[in-house]
Amino acid sequence: MNAMIRRTLVGTTAVSLALALAACGGSSSSQSSTGSGSKTIGLLLPERTSSNRYETFDKPLITSAIAGLCTKCTVDYANANGEEGTQHDQFESLLAKGVKVILLDPVNAKNTANWVDEANSKGAKVIAYDRLAAGNVAAYVSFDNERTGELQGTALLDALGPKAGSAQIVMINGAEADPNAADFKTGAHRMLDNKVKSVAYEQSGEWQPTLAAQKINEAIRTLGKDNIDAVYSANDGMAIAIEDALHAAGLKNIPVGGQDASIDAIRRIVSGDQAYTVYKPYQPEADAAANIAVYLLKGLDVTSVASSMIQSGSAQVPSKLLTPIVVTKQTVASTVVSGGLYKAADICTPELAGACKDAGIR
Structure with a gap:
């Protein structure tokens, strides 16, 4: 990721975060793994076995972004570990607690329409995160x-x-x-x-x-x-x-x-x-998800921060779609290292010292 791309991402995110922060009326947040009521944002991620991204990146980045946006907001987090039934129970638990905004990355995106309908009937809004969940979701955040x-x-x-x-x-x-x-x-x-x-x-x-x-x-x-x-x-x-x-x-x-x-x-x-x-840079995706969640929590129009529209069933869903980046040996240094995902020391084990030098990773 070159410097111009990074500056654009940071600048865009900063403007959006400032807007949401003003809406929330504060700059700090108390966080917890559980919570209830109108100041809680639910976060349900799909698995932890076949990909380490959710526990390593998505969860901490989203939690941190929400903490930077909303005074007294909490994050109620759960991971389904690949089990659709487990995730449904987690979703029902959030609704029972009165959670009004849920970020959902579904295990099985085809089977969530009834979940979303139930949430809507209880005055809760569902944001489809990374995968487009079936049903009348309030917004969608992902990559192209x-x-x-x-x-x-x-x-x-x-x-x-x-x-x-x-x-x-x-x-x-x-x-x-x-x-x-x-x-x-x-x-x-x-x-x-x-x-x-x-x-x-x-x-x-x-x-x-x-x-x-x-x-x-x-x-x-x-x-x-x-x-x-x-x-x-x-x-x-x-x-x-x-x-x-x-x-x-x-x-x-x-x-x-x-x-x-x-x-x-x-x-x-x-x-x-x-x-x-x-x-797929995790920070911009997490920031966008947190931003939209805070907007919905405050009853604000999300189209200013999710300005694209994507077709979902018969509905047009406000969406934020980000741009992925291909990485080869020649571009490791200019993408995942330059973009801050990893440090050279994370990548370059002693066995890879020569290969890292050849690839310009330092």
């Missing part, structure tokens, strides 16, 4: 997900280079219940179709690394070791499992890409084991 898929597809073509036109590709997509996964897939196909020989094998890994490894082993058995030229993985957690399975089968130098810019993936990109990832 088809653009994410386009970046993934383009980066895979770049990794293949002149071999792309004759390449057979394996695609391991995200969970079928996740609308983002469908967008990633659509964007990736837009770039790959008619530019590679074929997508020879395509399955869902359901965001589960173990399942993704099973699928890639099935692809190896089905296609043969000599007939896989590259692998599209919808995220880094699955990509790492896929890379390990390929190596275990004796396959090397097969480009594999992912998404989420996890620290393990960044290290693998530096070492040459992973071709790319897609970095």
Whole structure:
């Protein structure tokens, strides 16, 4: 992320935060893992096993952003750890406490319409965070997900280079219940179709690394070791499992890409084991979510801070859609390091010292 992009993000966020702060009437916040009533914002995140982003980035960043916006607001947080039923119980618990604004990143976005309807009937507003939850949500915060898929597809073509036109590709997509996964897939196909020989094998890994490894082993058995030229993985957690399975089968130098810019993936990109990832800066997404939540808590019009509109069923939902960034070995320093996601010391273990020097990471 270059300096101009960072200044733009910081400047835009600062203006929005100042507006919300004025609406809240204060600059500090008491926080807790539980809370009730009109000054509480619920935060429900989907899992912690297949991706470390939610506990490491989303939860602390959103909590901190709300703390900086709203005097006496609390955050009531829970993580469903991949269990839809658990998340429904957590949602019901928030409504029972009288929570009026809920940030929801759904485990299964297709099955939330009744949840959202119930919340609306009780005067509560639901913000779809990262994934577009079904139902009449009040707002949506995420990234341009088809653009994410386009970046993934383009980066895979770049990794293949002149071999792309004759390449057979394996695609391991995200969970079928996740609308983002469908967008990633659509964007990736837009770039790959008619530019590679074929997508020879395509399955869902359901965001589960173990399942993704099973699928890639099935692809190896089905296609043969000599007939896989590259692998599209919808995220880094699955990509790492896929890379390990390929190596275990004796396959090397097969480009594999992912998404989420996890620290393990960044290290693998530096070492040459992973071709790319897609970095979706967490801070701007968290800031936008917190900002919209505070606006709704105060009964303010969110279209000034969520000015895009996205179709959800028959409704147009106010949305804030951010821009993802592709990361390769050549751009680690100018993206995730320059953008403040990681320090060079986080990435450059002693084993990677030489590779980090070659990549200009310092």
